[in-house]
Amino acid sequence: MFALFAGASGGPATADDAESYAAYIGNPNFPIFADANNVIVDATPMTQESYPEVCVIAPDMSLVQCYAGHGFVEAALDDVKAHASQ
Amino acid sequence: MKTLTPMLTTICALLAFGCAPADEKNPADDGLSCDASLDSDGDGIDDCSELDLGLDPASDDTDGDGMADGAEIDCGSSPTDIDDTCYQCGWGRNDPGNITPTGAALGDVMENLSLVDQCKETIDTYDFAGEYHILYMTAAF
Structure with a gap:
């Protein structure tokens, strides 16, 4: 699974960023998460x-x-x- | 007579068990007939299994949530709960419901995170339990 902490603009990743990134890498059959609130850093x-x-x-x-x-x-x-x- | 009673009780119990096994449920016993070779509603579940599962064999979407019964069973969603559906991207709902987070350090069980995926849907990470995962964090730029 992928997680984006920043979007294409350099700001927090959004759902649009996750959608675009998934398309960019060929719409994989694993999730691309947008971690806009940086919750992964606190949990790992x-x-x-x-x-x-x-x-x-x-x-x-x-x-x-x-x-x-x-x-x-x-x-x-x-x-x-x-x-x-x- | 005192010594015969327990023996008779045991024999009766054995006879009863042999004649009607409790785990052999037949929908026909409930007044409903079915044909296990048929899938009348075309949802991927045969008619008898639908009855066993409490589903409507004449409806491919028993709970009316827009997802076929067979698809819901495949993804771990409940086909009888209108509020429980498959994820749009097709991820399974594999949260066993008994995971207890312990912390954020190596060896700890991480907490359940709600994250938005590429289908723009909020996903609970515990739904990915049951398999190994490599979480790869990067930036989109």
Whole structure:
């Protein structure tokens, strides 16, 4: 799942931004959220000090691992594998 | 006689159980007939299953909320509750209803967030429970 903390104009992301971004990346079959009120930062270890940020969420909605910066998607997938095998 | 009574009671109970299993519900027993090979309303649920589920086999949208009964069952919505519908983008409603948030640190169960998605609908993140997810936060610009 994707979440946008800022929209195309640089301001808080809106539903229009989520719709446009989904179309831009080919209308994926996963959600693109607009986090206009920055609620994700309060609910996760994400800081918004750099982006992108990635968090792995387990089936019970617990936070497995989080990363900040580019190039951590593979690491996140490895975290999923490791957590699922526990 | 005192010793026979419990035995007779047990035999009667066993006979009763053998003749009418409690978990073998047949809609015909309720005065309703059905044909499991038919899906009269074309909503993806056969007529007998509709009766078992308390649905109307002659209506593809029992609760009148604009979504077909079969689609609602597939997405985890209630086909008998007009206020419960599938998400427009097709996400399942998988909140088990027993998740308790514990905090925002690694290892904690995060709180249930209400976020707007690309279909411009407010989504509860607990509806994504039951599977692993990678939450990727970025900016649109």
